[in-house]
Amino acid sequence: MKSLNALFKKYNGKLTMEQISEGIYFCIENATNIFGDAYILIKANRFPRALSLLLLAIQEAGKVNILKNMTMISTKNQKLWKKEWKNFRKHETKDFLGHDVKTSSEFNDSPGEYFWQQLLYKTNNFVPEREKVRQLGLYIDYIPSDKKWWSPNEINKKMVKIAESEVIKILYKLQMEKEIGFFSAKALKIYREEFNNFHPEIEFGKEYEIEDFGNRFFGLKGPYKKYLSRLIKEGVLNKIPDNLTISGKPWKEFIYGQD
Structure with missing residues (x-):
């Protein structure tokens, strides 16, 4: 890389099938590494930051489906390429695609845990809130409805373990598909040919x-x-x-x- 400025220029153009395949491999690798960092924090009882990283791992995993969508775009359709790149960088879209949703019954009746249940498993309505919670694991804020300050220290182990379980399921599925060969350039070409119409x-x-x-x-x-x-x-x-x-x-x- 000749200059750090290149990192800040957002690319919105076409990709070859080989580049899409490589991008998928990198996203899976990075999501796995982020989970590894979160796991270290969990073992150290640093739950707020661990939660933020777990939700970040879900977002990174969500990029895989966005990249698969790119296989369907014509090389001449710059409008669609630009739209899909926007999704690639948008937190809410990555959250939606990254979640392997599953109904959970491991909650009591406290309002906080009910909210957490909705947050993790009710995909359509709570996708934007996941990004907010990721930030709540990092920052102090004031909650006007409760008339008190929010501290990331309110995030507890049970919340984090639920998120950890979901990330493990997502990454296991992606790693298995990767090892089988679903994300190779040739496999992606066949995917496009069969699903294009x-x-x-x-x-x-x-x-x-x-x-x-x-x-x-x-x-x-x-x-x-x-x-x-x-x-x-x-x-x-x-x-x-x-x-x-x-x-x-x-x-x-x-x-x-x-x-």
Whole structure:
């Protein structure tokens, strides 16, 4: 790097498939390193800063899905490239895509823990608040409704352990997909070819069975199945773990209709 000024110039242009693949690897590596730093703080009972880093790791993991979205953009569509780069740098978007949401019942009835439950698991309404909480782990602020000062020291171990558990699940999934080979340049090219013309067949306000919804929204029996079949047939993937499930089924059963 010739000058530090290059770090402050925001790039909004196109990327090759190889560059997208490399970016995904770097995001997974960085999210894992951030989690490692948070883990050190947890062991030292430094919970406020640990929480901020855990939420930051989720944001960094969210960049993977944004980069996958970039595989669908035409090299000539500068408007879409600019929009996706904006998402890449936007905290709320990264939070939304980084969370592998799961309902939790490990809470009592205290208002603070109820808020935390909403914060972690109610994705649509609380995405902006996650970024605020990340900052609350770092800064003093005044809470007018409570007529008192907020201190990061109010963040406790239980809150942090819940966030830690979620980050572990997210990173485990990404690391497994990385090792299998889903993020190689060749795999991403096949992903683009199979999903480029796919549009979810969903009517808003209409109820669907879970399996039918998956088929319509994610193309599980259409492009997704073709995409996975091609990855295997063309030898793109490394060894696939036998315990890998797709849509709740063992992967062999999902693709070949057998155990």
